[in-house]
Amino acid sequence: MKAVVLNCTLKASPEPSNTGALAAVVVEGLESRGVTVSTFRLADLKVPPGVATDLGDGDDWPGIHEAILDSEILVLATPTWVGRPSSLAQRALERMDAMISETDDRGRPVAFDRVAGVVVTGNEDGAHHVISELCGGMMDIGFTIPAQSWTYWHLGPGPGPNYLDTEQGHDWSRSTGHTMAANLVAVASALAAAPIPAPPSS
Known part of the structure; x- marks a missing residue:
């Protein structure tokens, strides 16, 4: 089984990423269950705005798109800015919008039988709002949200302090991160055994 993590921090490498640090907890949980994980830090890549899979020369999104289609699990990891997902998380959703009209050899949206989850960090409130926005978007695209x-x-x-500045709350975030990883793997395995059928033709 394979997973893709999209780290939507606004910080380019090598600046430390609080979002990446918490996403690493989920990666640990996935890898402990035999999942191979690929991580993309969007701030380090050229991902121009748009709703197409390939915007031409210099667009790094097609490689990310290919990795998503080669995996069963997608994790969208984002900081919270003014109570909302980062602009790069929104851009990832916009670029994945093209997947709605892409179908597999059974006539199903290509996101079918793939599961998705969300990692959020921030020293302000709004986590549940961010989770709801991103999960809702990924469901529209065709992902299953366990x-x-x-x-x-x-x-x-x-x-207040950032995730990497304090140990406060880390035990809870780690516990829920490992539960998240377990649930993603469990539902991905269930979908592999019993795939979602193609949409009705009428």
Whole structure:
């Protein structure tokens, strides 16, 4: 089984990524269950705006798209900015919009039988709103969202330290991250055994 993690931090490497640090907990949980994980840090790549799979020369999205189609699990990891997903998380959804009209050899949307989850970090509140927005978008594209397929780390209202600046709340985020990984693998395995049928023709 394979998984793709899209780290939608706004920070380019080598700047430390709080979102990447929490996503690594989920990666650990996936790898402990035999999943091979590929991580893409979108801030390090050229992913122009648009709703097509391939926007031509210099567009790095086609490689990400190929990796998603070669995997069973997608994890969208984002910081919270002004109570919303990062602009790069929104851009990832917009680029995946093209998948709605792409079909497999059984006439099904290519996201069928793939599961997705969300990782959120931020020193402000809004995690559940961000999770809802991203999960809703990925369901529209065709991904299956398992129960409790998310983890987050937030300190609540107001400014404060970042995930990498404190150990506060890490135990809870780690526990939910490992539960997220287990649930993603369980539902991906169930879909492999009993695939979603093609949509009705009428």
